[in-house]
Amino acid sequence: xxxxxxxxxxxxxxxxxxxxxxxxxxxxxxxxxxxxxxxxxxxxxxxxxxxxxxxxxxxxxxxxxxxxxxxxxxxxxxxxxxxxxxxxxxxxxxxxxxxxxxxxxxxxxxxxxxxxxxxxxxxxxxxxxxxxxxxxxxxxxxxxxxxxxxxxxxxxxxxxxxxxxxxxxxxxxxxxxxxxxxxxxxxxxxxxxxxxxxxxxxxxxxxxxxx
Numbered sequence: 001x002x003x004x005x006x007x008x009x010x011x012x013x014x015x016x017x018x019x020x021x022x023x024x025x026x027x028x029x030x031x032x033x034x035x036x037x038x039x040x041x042x043x044x045x046x047x048x049x050x051x052x053x054x055x056x057x058x059x060x061x062x063x064x065x066x067x068x069x070x071x072x073x074x075x076x077x078x079x080x081x082x083x084x085x086x087x088x089x090x091x092x093x094x095x096x097x098x099x100x101x102x103x104x105x106x107x108x109x110x111x112x113x114x115x116x117x118x119x120x121x122x123x124x125x126x127x128x129x130x131x132x133x134x135x136x137x138x139x140x141x142x143x144x145x146x147x148x149x150x151x152x153x154x155x156x157x158x159x160x161x162x163x164x165x166x167x168x169x170x171x172x173x174x175x176x177x178x179x180x181x182x183x184x185x186x187x188x189x190x191x192x193x194x195x196x197x198x199x200x201x202x203x204x205x206x207x208x209x210x211x
Contacts, residue, residue: 002125004126005105006029006127006205007121007127007128009114009177010133012162013143013147013149014139015194019197024111029110030110031110032101032113102120119173120173131183131185133186134191139190140155143157166178187200
């Protein structure tokens, strides 16, 4: 049986990343969020031997992922001698992201945030998919207070970010991110609070004997 994973899909500024961190802390799991994927991409741009040297010092999941990715497809990230490094295009990032998700899922006991993880792992039996939502005015307020969004642009930023995330999942996986039937659980952080939403996810994981 595959080790369990939890995916967190979230409306922008719904507190989904905080929910993920609280769930992971309670279960003593790891979290993979956008920053993690970006860091793997950055490290995968190193020559494989440089990543391997880092691996010897810190044999964590991130280092192992970076080594695997850099060794597996150096042409995606590593410039030929003397040529400047070219940033990978979106299709390459999608490919990278899917490999990060697959590696992390194989490792298990991971909370995966965003990046279409719920679509990539849709058929995985030991995955719990959670959708974090909240009312738009509440999210606009959180975007301004916690994420530093200009108050005059709050509504636009919320709508545009959600639209981009919806389009990403629809384009690459043919799924509608906001369709509730794609998830084991939908939690409303405006109604439950971020702590309360996380507690529900943890309770379900423990009901499944995952932590």
